[in-house]
Amino acid sequence: MVRQRKHLRKRNGKVFLAGSLKIPGHAKLAAKKGLGLRKRLPASKKFGISPREAARLKIDSGVTRARRIIRNDEMPLWEQKKVARFYSRFKNCETPKCEGAHLIWGGRRFGRSVNEKVYGSVSWRDDVVEYERKNKLREINKKIYEREKFLEKQAAVRRHGQLPLFVSSVQTSLEDLKKEREALL
Numbered sequence: 001m002v003r004q005r006k007h008l009r010k011r012n013g014k015v016f017l018a019g020s021l022k023i024p025g026h027a028k029l030a031a032k033k034g035l036g037l038r039k040r041l042p043a044s045k046k047f048g049i050s051p052r053e054a055a056r057l058k059i060d061s062g063v064t065r066a067r068r069i070i071r072n073d074e075m076p077l078w079e080q081k082k083v084a085r086f087y088s089r090f091k092n093c094e095t096p097k098c099e100g101a102h103l104i105w106g107g108r109r110f111g112r113s114v115n116e117k118v119y120g121s122v123s124w125r126d127d128v129v130e131y132e133r134k135n136k137l138r139e140i141n142k143k144i145y146e147r148e149k150f151l152e153k154q155a156a157v158r159r160h161g162q163l164p165l166f167v168s169s170v171q172t173s174l175e176d177l178k179k180e181r182e183a184l185l
Helices: 025-040 051-057 062-071 077-090 096-104 107-119 124-157 165-184
Strands: 008-011 014-017
Touching: 025 062, 025 096, 025 107, 051 062, 062 077, 062 096, 077 096, 077 107, 096 107, 124 165
Parallel strands: none
Antiparallel strands: 008 014
């Protein structure tokens, strides 16, 4: 088995993995503020789960993430993906617990910037358009498959080289569907 070398780069005399992100000061401040708020709240109003509870559930803890954001200068790509997934899931939640959770994950501004870096600046409308395009393409491919199967069966039954009228209309619609598929690709 061949081991791949990790790509390294230097910044200010320190060596970092390529693809890592410099954690901005506002994210560190938000994480500190979130941990401070969480510490003062009673157990029933705390946001985020404790590291112990997270380990039991085998998921990531916001408290651990906040400590990493405060302590480290860089964030590796695997951690950026976790922040981006968290932000994507909870970006529209505006309850006090969600606001606190956003703080311990670096704040909304940091979540938005990491999300754009990881997933690109794609709006939800672009996602919907792409989803609809793929669905339409799937439907067209299914119709093409059905018509081709029908024509294969008719070719086996065909007598004297004459095609019934409806078979030629199926062939025409098949050609139209193929043109439509090409336009979508």
